[in-house]
Amino acid sequence: MSELIISVSGLRGIVGETLTPDVAVRFVASFAASMPPGKMVVGRDGRTTGPMLRNAIIAGLNACGRDCIDADVAATPTIGVLVRELRAAGGVQISASHNPPPYNGIKLFGGDGRVLDAVSGGKIRDGFLGGNTAWCDFDSIGQIERPADPHAAHLAKVLQTVDVDAIKKQKYKVLLDSNHGAGGLLGVRLLEALGCQVTAMGAEPTGRFAHVPEPTAENLTGVASMLGTSGCAVGFCQDPDADRLALIDETGRYIGEEATLALCVRRAMEVGRTDGPIVINGATSSMSALVAKSHGVETFRSAVGEANVADMMIAKSAAYGGEGNGGPIDPLVGYVRDSFVGMAQVLDLMTRTGLKLSELADELPVQHIHKDKASVSADRLPALFEKMKSHFADATAESGDGLRLQWDDAWLLVRGSNTEPIIRLIAEAESADQAKSLCDQARALL
Known part of the structure; x- marks a missing residue:
């Protein structure tokens, strides 16, 4: 059990x-x-x-x-x-x-x-x-x-953050995959309010998932292949409780969850939300931080977990924030990860720039993130962290939320999961091979 x-x-x-x-x-x-x-x-x-x-x-x-x-x-x-x-x-x-x-x-x-x-x-x-x-x-x-x-109050708050009339004029054709979770009820309504022609998959909240519920690349291959031939401008993929959003571009390429937050941060910067820092967690891609930096905005990193991000956002009077699992947090709507904020604001960014989603994704800073996990009992973690500090002696080590190792061009985070009896290994670097190598080296120390 x-x-x-x-x-x-x-x-x-x-x-x-x-x-x-x-x-x-x-x-x-x-x-x-x-x-x-x-x-x-x-x-x-x-x-x-x-x-x-x-x-x-x-x-x-x-x-x-x-x-x-x-x-x-x-x-x-x-x-x-x-x-x-x-x-x-x-x-x-x-x-x-x-x-x-x-x-x-x-x-x-x-x-x-x-x-x-x-x-x-x-x-x-x-x-x-x-x-x-x-x-x-x-x-x-x-x-x-x-x-x-x-759903009415939430719908109104999300719509207030974007230029509804400008988006409506684009008459975007979009695909929404709610995977029979909670997201379809408000998701279809929001997109139609933005003038979109919506192809809805799994909009009925039956809980009988059409694919594995986490919106990762491997779980969305069927949706991606369908989108590539659909003529849709974007594919929006939600998790079952609709606080996370993954993106698929018009070619059927999985853009991912990390890009959701980075694109929302770009959009926030470009509409003048630069009167405060942004807050992301220690496992979120540096893409969002680099986007904010290009607009002269500082980034703070909290411990992993929505509550920790919200705490720091409030403490730092942040203009924007979120987690790299596809969860933007816009204080104008609420201090909760929000896939609907993501959908509306990505469409707003596409409209403002006149760029396709694929083009926007290609303009993001090039960073590669690799994630792995392993079953390790909690009592072994302190000794494991000491071993990692010794092995990665050239990195700056931070503890508190697991162990975070930082280099000039890369980072590695090893921490116990909040939701499963496992540890997570997450690395980011300028190349996919380097990020994977960091996770592989950490795993070998187990």
Whole structure:
């Protein structure tokens, strides 16, 4: 049996093994006990186990005296917007992001509409492990509300960040692959509002994925081959909870997730969002930093994790930020990774420059990133990191979020995963061979 993975922002597990209705109820009861008074927004991605967990979680929150706003199927960034718009005390998103179908999870939001910070999330995690609950009396049981249009506020905020009329005039033909997750409901609506002719794949949120859910090159070969002959200007590929976006250009070339953020950063710079730095995490490609630097804008790197990026963005008054897994974060919309922000702003960049997506991608700084993973127990990591410092003695070493080794023209990050019982090895360099070599050398030390 796999372990239940508990982090400061929530938990993930295999439904029926580690993630059961009992676990879900006790976890949100700890959440309710730790949060200020107020309603809770509850949403889910399209996974087949989502309705069961939604029912259990809403029942658990009602049993703690909390009224619940049931958004049903909605993207993770949409839940963040709803929490703020409805002035809720917090929110719960039921999703396991890119994990395989047997998994599901719970992600927690504070009243500010962002994923819980480490301190708040840590208290809830400790409360869950300690059995902290907030059950109420029979006459204080919470009620359920269902908003008429849970996506409207998010749609409006995204549209406000781009030149809608200019994009409409282009009448772009686009492909949207939501892979039967949560993204199709708002995704089709957004693209049509931008005047696009949309070919939608997997728009129905059934949770029966047409391909492996993580939007990587190897998982999107079928989509890429289809797009190359479709006449579409761009292919937008979402993960199941639609906080990540991968791009495919008009030729059917996988541009990827890292390019999503870099192109959004370029667009932010070109529309004058230069009054503050950008923030990316320690595993994100330097492409975004190099784009920002070309406009005289500083880049800060946070620890890996959306909450850590948001923390630093707020602390540094950042103009823009995000993670290289295809998750731009625009403070004008919310401090949550957002595939819809990515779609609208990439179309806006294409419109402003008059360039095809392939041409925009070719103009990005040339960097090659290589990713690998391995099963290593956590107690072995300190000794492993010391071995790596010795082997890569010519690098500048930074610890705190795993081990990050920095050279003038390359970097290597080795860290434990927040969502799986593995370690991740990520390297970037000016050549693909060099990046792969760094990961291979680190793996050999295992």
